Amino acid sequence: MRWYWIVLLILPPLAASFLLPPFGQRLVTLVGIYALMGVGYQRVFGQLGALNLAQGALFGVGAYAVALGAPTLGSFAFAAAALAAIVVAAIAAVPILRLQSHYFALATLALASLVNLVAIHAESLTGGANGTVGFGASLPRGVPLLLGVWLCLVAVVLAQAYYFAGRRGEAARLIREAPLVAATLGIDVPRWRFAAFVLSAAAAGLAGGGAAAVSGVVSPDVTGFPIMLLCLTSVVLGGARHPMGAVVGAAIAVCLPELFRELNGAWLLAYALATLAVVLFAPQGIAGLIDPAPAPLPPRMPDRLMPSTSGRHLVLRDVSKSFGGVEALSGVSFAVARGEIVGLIGPNGSGKTTVLNVISGLERADGGTIELDGRPLERLPPHVIARRGILRTFQTPLPGESRLAGIARAVASGATFLLFDEPLAGANAAEQAELVALLGHLRTAGYGVLIVDHDTELLSKICDRMIALDRGRVVA
Amino acid sequence: MAYALVALGFVLALNASGAVNFAHGGLVVLGGAVAVLADLWTGLPGPLLLPLVMLLLGVAGIVTARVAIVPLLRRPPEATFVATIALAAIIEQSLLLAMGNAPRTAPPLAGSGATEIAGLSVGRQPLAIVIVGAPLIAAVWFLLERTQVGRRMRAVASDRYAARASGIPVDRYIVLSLALAGALAGVAGQLLGHQFLVVPTEGGGHMLRAYIAVALGGWGSIPGALLGALGIGVFETLVSSWLGDAWASAALYVAVLAVLSLRPQGLFGEPVGRRA
Structure with missing residues (x-):
């Protein structure tokens, strides 16, 4: 003051x-x-x-x-x-x-x-x-x-x-x-x-x-x-x-x-x-x-990544979720390990974002389990899940922030598992390159990443493994 | 019925701007005050004053929209809340200065006394309120559901950005909605002003009832708001005959808190889902 x-x-x-x-x-x-x-x-x-x-x-x-x-x-x-x-x-x-x-x-x-x-x-x-x-x-x-x-x-x-x-x-x-x-x-x-x-x-x-x-x-x-x-x-x-x-x-x-x-x-x-x-x-x-308030500093990518220590396996088993009769997810099972970049692809409405919502606790799954190293997550509120080391980003940046700001915020928090929701949608070439480089660093530092996108070609270049979702089911 | 008109105007303004119009109660009182003054100056009978009151309050609605709503569309809803609260205070203070604190009576729509209809004795004044109110509500329904103007107003209400992208002049339709809301507030003001007197400080009470009606009836739903308003009227009448007026209001507020704590989305749910 x-x-x-x-x-x-x-x-x-x-x-x-x-x-x-x-x-x-x-x-x-x-x-x-x-x-x-x-x-x-x-x-x-x-x-x-x-x-x-x-x-x-x-x-x-x-x-x-x-x-x-x-x-x-x-x-x-x-x-x-x-x-x-x-x-x-x-x-x-x-x-x-x-x-x-x-x-x-x-x-x-x-x-x-x-x-x-x-x-x-x-x-x-x-x-x-x-x-x-x-x-x-x-x-x-x-x-x-x-x-x-x-x-x-x-x-x-x-x-x-x-x-x-x-x-x-x-x-x-x-x-x-x-x-x-x-x-x-x-x-x-x-x-x-x-x-x-x-x-x-x-x-x-x-x-x-x-x-x-x-x-x-x-x-x-x-x-x-x-x-x-x-x-x-x-x-x-x-x-x-x-x-x-x-x-x-x-x-x-x-x-x-x-x-x-x-x-x-x-x-x-x-x-x-x-x-x-x-x-x-x-x-x-x-x-x-x-005395105008200083503008908030835009979130910045951390200069170096802390090798992450907590959490090894994020496992979904038989997760289902329906919205008023529409089955958004039915029997979805997959796992993400540390040091692995997994792509989640599928057409519009196939339930990709719902998967992220259910993992991060914004929506509650109707059935199935979500575990981090054997400890169940599916009943915890979002902030507790985040503190266990699982962080997600959103498709839309906050007003006045760049596309990568949300990602920077997530990475800087030090979480082990990062869930990115269409980080590349509408990104320009420079932003894409920056993100691809970041993903490489994240893999080396032992983070686990789940990326949701439609762009199969791009994802197949940067991901270790892909999961395809269609009408709420894992098809590949 | 008069509450329903208040709630209807409130929900129109709400849908159009996406934010609560705290000045709505002020507009209702202003309607009553205009009716009182017009009666003093012209001496015309109540039914003839009604169109005049509607016209003037429609203009007041336009001013509300231009001053406190349209300029704040791109800001969080709290900005509109505060701006309209300030506007309500401006209306209230101006009326206090102009009229003083003494309550006045707005001109009646019909003579006092009762009429026999099918063997039932019905007061003429309540009957007149129904005769004026019901067609107005029907007209608003027709406008919104059956005309191009109404379709556009609903488009603006449901998604302002999509409406703008489809080439609808959003600001103009918001102003139009507020003009309509103001006219309805004027009618309600004249009706309530005869039934319960015109008191400059009553604006907050009208606003709160409309707010409750809309919240309980489902945010932004017009039939819900009307049901909510009727429900409040019935609730207050029943409870006040049992406990007295003051505790009837208290019971209403407790009921609101209870309903909101059990069903945070209102009794009939909110039509719009939350967005990330």
Whole structure:
């Protein structure tokens, strides 16, 4: 992270503590609170690209936890706030996290609406529409609260910037842009999602607790959609993936209404317009405009190949798979050993890609066994299979990458068995030559390779052995 | 029936753009608000205002498409989500500034009271809603299934790239779909606006119901969305007579989470397979 960002992160709380009147300190505290919620949100929305619409509700959960816990727990109520949000998120994660983009957004929206309804109608717990008051006396306020909030914020921002700086940033990019590719490279996508969701909830809960301490009142409004909207728009406005995006966005969100006080509600209108403009013209956000993120490095072939050590034989026995009555594979058996390059040929629809999907765990075989050195693979999730040393590539490269990038990624991972899905389709002569040379190196280094293609002539030149597939059966 | 119109417009926009239009609820409320204002200015009876509301909201749909959907087609769907959420906030805030927070009533389609049909007493207003809504839904079905324009709209919905490759001006058909979605939202807005009042902040609620209807009915399936909307209506009526309005909504959200956790692809499945 650049030095001026760090100055910008440390200066406001210090300056506010010594120089500003209580009103200014309150504003800076609020900036810290919304930034904290936003930084958590960046993990799920920015890094993993999932539109979580429950962050505002989790903020509210934290606020209520502080309101209810402060009389007995004192300052420890903040820990209770983070914990309460974590618990709600972890329970909700079970049904929610498996869902893909639009279902995920819907499920989080339903969760948020549910929390809001409970806040309004469970009067014995939450005080109903009037809210809860009178807990503020047992909590820190003023400068101690300001410093506490900003301390948390600085820690989270720095930790997150450090965490996503290297390989893990690349892993997050893959999960965001191509979750299947990520899984077949050995990235445990469900675990990433769970961790991001729960940690982001903790930040939201803590922020909500802070907000309760600032205002001294908690009403159902803290769980409402406007808070969610504020969080989402400020993160987008500031920059969803920039380490400082949430802080910049929160500063704008808090200061804008103060600047345009005479305009009343119109500041929200201006804010929404600004967000729309940023989405359209500057998707990297304001912080990203000032300090653009470096373009991701294209994956490069490793300079030398590690002689691979694990795994000797990949064996398929009697594997079958059908899709709604259509038999894609029936009784497919073959083996690939290390140091061997095997070609898998066959006409369109003969089941070549299905073979790769079944081996790599993207599809589950209906029958038969797949073993690596006698250990069954057919029931394992894709990332575990990848970690056992079996990696596949896809026909289509990721946007902005070359045809060989996926292959480079697979080779660089150090897997023993590589499954290439039509690596030559549409390749030019130079790329073909590069691939043929690579295959030679792979053979010498003791890798096992399975190549799927239609080009029998080319495959017969580079492969040690060929398997022909027709209508789901091995015919030669 | 009015929910069905909301869901129908939502699913049209969804199919056309491949992304959720979070501003749809805003368009519904805008429809109600336009009906209220048009009533104030012109004093025309409700049925005559309906075409005017449809026209103006069709234009609003076009603006939505041009501003928040077409420019973002090449970006991940989340970009459209955020853009339309911002648009929804813009509509809501503008209406709050223009109308204030007080709920208004949209003009009715028919006088109050009841009519006897075959010995059954039927309220005139619900009857008018069915008389307006059913032909509209039938018309949309006819347009999509039986005309060249509709075939092209469906082509754009099912595969934008293939449609472009076949020479269909994709952007124009997306705008057309959104215009239609906007007009439907306008009708729904006027109908709901009489039944339940026009409240600027209700947009999110309309949007959420349509979203649920579409998710449960099978993503992108029009009959599924209509069934889903009717199902939500029946569910809410039944449960609210038992537990009260608030807990009926809560039960609906719990039911949605339960359904999604058991069948992540919706009750009736998703027509499109996942692609590697």
